[in-house]
Amino acid sequence: MKKEKIKVVLCCFEKIPSDVIKEAKSIIEKKFNAEVKVVKGLFLPPTRVRKVEGVQQLLADSFLAPVAAQAGEGYGIGITVQDIYTPDTNFVFGLASPLLRSAIVSTYRLKAKGSVLFLRRIAKEIVHELGHAIYDLPHCKNPKCVMHFSNSVEDTDKKLNSFCSECLEKIKRAKKEKEELEKVKNFFEEVKRWEKRKYKTK
Numbered sequence: 142m143k144k145e146k147i148k149v150v151l152c153c154f155e156k157i158p159s160d161v162i163k164e165a166k167s168i169i170e171k172k173f174n175a176e177v178k179v180v181k182g183l184f185l186p187p188t189r190v191r192k193v194e195g196v197q198q199l200l201a202d203s204f205l206a207p208v209a210a211q212a213g214e215g216y217g218i219g220i221t222v223q224d225i226y227t228p229d230t231n232f233v234f235g236l237a238s239p240l241l242r243s244a245i246v247s248t249y250r251l252k253a254k255g256s257v258l259f260l261r262r263i264a265k266e267i268v269h270e271l272g273h274a275i276y277d278l279p280h281c282k283n284p285k286c287v288m289h290f291s292n293s294v295e296d297t298d299k300k301l302n303s304f305c306s307e308c309l310e311k312i313k314r315a316k317k318e319k320e321e322l323e324k325v326k327n328f329f330e331e332v333k334r335w336e337k338r339k340y341k342t343k
């Protein structure tokens with residue numbers, strides 16, 4: 142059986158610079174062996190706004206449903222230039238939901254002097270959030286692993302853009318589980334097809 146590539150929809154809220162989109166698309170294709178569709182110019186979702194130290198922040202959670210709606214049967218990752226937060230945090234770089242198969246990343250606090258470093262940070266946070274959203278990966282204690290929790294950009298700079306061997310093992314298991322689920326789904330579809338068959342004989 143030919144394995145289909147997973148599908149990821151990259152959702153750009155408002156205007157996202159083209160080099161950011163290009164980097165995001167290529168890292169997702171590379172790290173997840175995914176087919177990536179880019180959706181540009183999405184409106185900001187209706188959300189709660191707060192001000193922390195003079196900076197306007199939007200509730201990260203509000204982005205997940207619109208991203209999931211764009212993703213359909215696949216997975217979705219949103220990018221925003223806005224600063225985002227989630228309850229009990231002063232800010233977040235991103236947020237993910239495996240249930241909604243979607244995530245959001247903010248570039249606001251990833252800004253760097255050079256664009257190379259800026260893009261590198263964005264790539265890491267995207268891989269991190271999709272690791273949560275696609276494979277339900279928890280945070281990893283290995284500071285070099287992309288699934289390590291970033292409290293600051295310094296943490297982001299310390300980690301690589303790839304999964305450590307332990308996380309790769311978890312991904313393998315998650316993939317197997319997904320395949321099993323797929324088999325069950327196919328089985329029930331087959332049953333449904335047979336249920337429809339009726340032969341009348343008089």
Ligand SMILES: [Zn+2]
Nearest residue numbers: 269273280290
């Ligand atoms: Zn995380």
Ligand SMILES: [Zn+2]
Nearest residue numbers: 281286305308
């Ligand atoms: Zn790891």
